[in-house]
Amino acid sequence: MPSKLFSPIQLRELTLSNRVIISPLCQFSAVEGTAQPWHWAHIGQFAQSGAGLCILEATATSAVGRITPGCLGLYSDENEAALTRLIKDTRTFSSMPMGLQLDHAGRKASTRETWNLPKGHSVPDEEGGWTPEGPSPEPFTQGWRTPRELDEAGLKRVRDEFVESTRRAARCGLDVIEIHAAHGYLLHEFCSPLTNHRTDAYGGDLKGRLRFPLEVSQAIRDAFPKGKPVGVRITGEDWVDGGLTLDDAVVFAKALKEIGIDYVTPSAGNVAPGMKLPKVTPGYMVHFAEKVKREANITTMTVGMIYEAHHAEEIVASGKADMVAIGRAIMDNPRWPWHAATALGERIDIPKQYARSSPQHWPAYAAVHGVTLREGDGVMSHATRE
Secondary structure, X not given: OOOOOOXXXXXXOEEEOOOEEEOOOOXXXXXXXXXXXXXXXXXXXXXXXXXXXEEEEEEEOOOOOOOOOOOOEOOOHHHHHHHHHHHHHHOOOOOOOEEEEEEOOHHHXXXXXXXXXXXXXXXXXXXXXXOOEEXXXXXXXXXXXXXXXXOHHHHHHHHHHHHHHHHHXXXXXXXXXXXXXXXXXXXXXXXXXXXXXXXXXXXXXXXXXHHHHHXXXXXXHHHOOXXXXXXXXXXXXXXXOOOOOHXXXXXXHHHHHHOOOOEEEEEEOOOOOOOOOOOOOOOOOHHHHHHHHHHHOOEEEEOOOOOOHHHHHHXXXXXXXXXXXXXXXXXXXXXXXXXXXXXXXOOOOOOHHHHHHOHHHOHHHHXXXXXXXXXXXXXOOOOOOO
């Protein structure tokens, strides 16, 4: 039976060759938001992987909105020029669609890179730190900066920054925009009752708290080419008492679908201290996508320590989610889709320069597993075999 994981999926005018998605993976290696040689190496290896889509890391819409000083940005001409070169260079050897996750870190901005201790604590002024901004003037926890509360003018500015970054992304040649509304960053902060204590139209009940994220999402959808998809990473649960629930995620997903958002990726947690993390097992967040897909009737992508091919196949084949985002597993093994396809009896295109390296192209492997080698599969003749 053909693999569902390696079947195509249509998102507006974009056809993904399979449902393996490379999750946005922060690298903390930019300079003033501008991509560096590391990004060419990082994205270059993923572009050869055969995945259906690669989504570039959380990318700030302003300097203030960066998670760390090393975060990628798309708010300046220099940022845009570098990202345009990166996409252009990548497409000289790969036709893989490329997406970008747009983000504003909110009160979790101006923090240290993950490898710099103390992890997550705010960067001081003398080291280039800055004052973050958020829906309410409350720090994430002790040792973190107190954010500046966004007023009406600030909300308009942030919304306009998202739009400007969207237009830059379109000029860069990106195929997909994913809006980051999870992991405790700005749009998630507006959604959650744990972090949004406003008394104006952008606070209060769930409808009020969702207002700004929906306005931003609508503005981005309107600014991005109509034939290209826009998705949103949302929160399935806050995992803190009194926080967002999975039922809230369904409400948000329904509202996003109504304004033309094409898919959602339910994740969870990280909005406030005291998180009651469940046991982390492979696919421990799949049930978020399953419920949202069923009750909101929207295309979903799932995440959460998924690393085994047959597990990913079961998720898609059973209808729990439409796409599977692979993160740590593909950083560990940038050829993950090659091996997953082989394990599931499928073939995907790989660079001709590497054709000999795929086990499905080895004569011995083919003989043992009953694979019929095709002409041009990269198997060398006896005369040229090493």
